[in-house]
Amino acid sequence: MSDKGRMYQIRVKGHLDPDFAAWLHTMVINHEADGNTLITIALADQSALNALLNRLHDLCIILISVTPVDDSEEG
Numbered sequence: 001m002s003d004k005g006r007m008y009q010i011r012v013k014g015h016l017d018p019d020f021a022a023w024l025h026t027m028v029i030n031h032e033a034d035g036n037t038l039i040t041i042a043l044a045d046q047s048a049l050n051a052l053l054n055r056l057h058d059l060c061i062i063l064i065s066v067t068p069v070d071d072s073e074e075g
Contacts, residue, residue: 005044007069010052012037013062036064 016037021027028040043049049066056063 005042005048007040007042008049009065009067009069010039010041010056011064011067012039012056013064016061040069 011032013036015031015035016029016039018029021029026042030038030040032038041052043052053063053066
């Protein structure tokens with residue numbers, strides 16, 4: 001695990017505006033060909049993950065999946 005915490009890939013329905021990442025500087029947003037968005041982010045702990053998921057919920061963004069990225073997968 002990195003010193004920034006654990007990496008997660010969060011897939012949501014639809015293409016998010018790239019400006020969405022501005023409120024959290026460690027977030028990377030990738031638009032996928034299927035019309036969904038893949039968010040890659042380092043989070044310090046479960047509380048930070050919960051806060052992000054609550055924020056997505058508050059914005060009515062539909063969650064598809066949350067996947068922790070193993071240290072061995074990080075490049």
